[in-house]
Amino acid sequence: MRRHNRERYYVINEGDLTFDEQHRPIGVWPSPTAEPRRFRFSRLGKKGPQADNALLQELAKAMTAVSLHEQDSDIPAGFTYLGQFVDHDLTLDRTATALGDDVTVDELVQGRSPALDLDSLYGRGPVQDKHFYSADGIKLRVGTTAAIDFDAGTNINRTGFDLPRVGTGSTKAAERTAQIPDTRNDENLAVAQTHVAFINFHNRVVDRLVARPVPSALLFEQAREEVVKHYQWLLREDYLPRIVHPTIVDDVFAHGRKVFDPGAGGGPATMPIEFSVAAFRLGHSMVRETYSWNRIFEPGGLTPATLLLLFAFSGTSGIRAPPGDLDDPNAGGLRLPTNWIVDWRRLHDFGPSGRPELEGPGINRARRMDTILADPLATLPAGAFGGRDAGLQPDDIQRNLAFRNLVRANMVELATGQQMAEQIGTPALSAEQVLVGSGDGADLTAIPAQLRDQLVANTPLWFYVLREAEINGGRLNGVGGRIVAEVFHRCMESSRYSILREPEWRPWLGKPEGTSFTMMDLLLVAFDGKAENLNPLGDKP
DSSP states (O other): OOSSOOOOEEETTTEEEEEOTTSOEEEEOOOTTTGGGSOOEEOSSOOOOOOOHHHHHHHHHHHHSOOSOOOEEEEETHHHHHHHHHHHHHHOOGGGGOOSTTOOHHHHHHHTSOOSSOHHHHTTOTTTOGGGBOTTSSSBOOEEOBOOBTBTTTSSOOEEEEOOBOOOSSSHHHHTOBOSSOGGGGSSHHHHHHHHHHHHHHHHHHHHHHTTTOOHHHHHHHHHHHHHHHHHHHIIIIIHHHHBOHHHHHHHHHHOOSSSSTTOOSSOOOEEHHHHHTGGGGGGGGOOSEEOOSSSSSTTSSOOEEHHHHHHTSSSSSOSSOSSOTTOTTSSOSSOBGGGOOOGGGTSOOGGGTOGGGOOSOOOEEEOSSSOOOGGGGSOOGGGGTOTTTTOOTTOGGGOHHHHHHHHHHHTTOOBHHHHHHHHTOOOOOHHHHHHTTTTSOOOTTSOHHHHHHHHHSOBHHHHHHHHHHHTTSSBOHHHHHHHHHHHHHHHHTSSSOTTTOTTOOOSSSSSTTTOOOHHHHHHHHTTTOHHHHSTTOSOO
16 A cells, blocks of 8 residues: 555455456465455445546546646645545555564454554554653654755755655665655645644644643644544635535534445444545545645746655655756666645635735636546656556656556446436436536547447546536536545544544634634644744745
């Protein structure tokens, strides 16, 4: 689960789903010793038909073609990468880092089960994963940026604004590896800075609990509990209603689930492949080509922060210091240059804080959720999917994110959009809605008629979910909305700490206390409510 190049999915009662030598989907049972450790996927719907490779290529090209119709949403762009952070939290396989005999049965079950419990932040805790923690075993380690001779604001090392780094290894890529439980959170700079914010949030919560005071022996676990519950609250109240039609979210959290584990009252969950392989890949359509990142990397500045630069200045996909070959593990630098620290006021809306000094020069908006992906996603850096050693050419279709998503769905014989609509009991999209959508989504007119007929009859679920959102004005509805809301609900329920199992709990770190906690509040706590920490480079050199 450490990269987006998964070639096998262990699905309960089906074994490992993969491709055979003829690229046909097959199920292979793992060995008796390996099976208990596999991350557990499940299936909500029926198996679907395998789409022709030609259709997948044509559809992927249409979804990543340069388009004049891309539209901004009303969602601040930071939520795109909060979503990626959440995805990695849900799909981290903790047992992959615990292959010895020290794993208990409880750890084995929980470690291969999805839950919204921030194991991508905490790992297995300070006893078993000491290297993620400071010497006190309570706070999480932070990293330090590298001074760069650009101006007075950047010519300084800044602690607490980069991920901690391994610092040793046979290559520069190994040395700059983020020392965090899930290195996928260093695939691009936006999700890496989001992880940094969560590290700082945990550390500030520790500080507040010390002041209460909380005994040191209980401090870490209580801090973790409070962090997880505040995180779940902001997902329920601030994130989900932005991406899923609020009536679906309210229905699921008020009346329970209808499709995924209805009636389950807790305990370990599984991960539906319909969610992981299709519905929650919604964020790919929200990605922008360029961002106003800080006072240096903005329109009118040195250069806007392009998506390629956000990959380049990460440790997993990039080299931290272009120009250079992103596929060369010995190119580039080790730490994040100080001039690439994010100005959070540009990725999230601080207007509700009532503090004018926190309102920046303008907020990047996520792209509307629809069937168009940012053009750079047609040619991913090889490091983004563990392909540095594959020797792929720059124009290889395997670098196309849309194609990779569609092929993965073929591999697991994912149900089609029409099949899932029937199972959920929601009206299926018409042929015209599949092909035309809102009229300003992916243009499918160049796809041969025979392939279009196949697409209408058996629409790949990921494309179907995005077309639903496109028609619904940029929010998930119908099939996609129901799957995403129910999986979030189940994964909160199955967490060790859960706001669903403790309905009386209320957040105490937001404003007003006891009723609200949003991503804005998390960032204010993480950076001590100071404008100079939310925007370390300032507005002027």
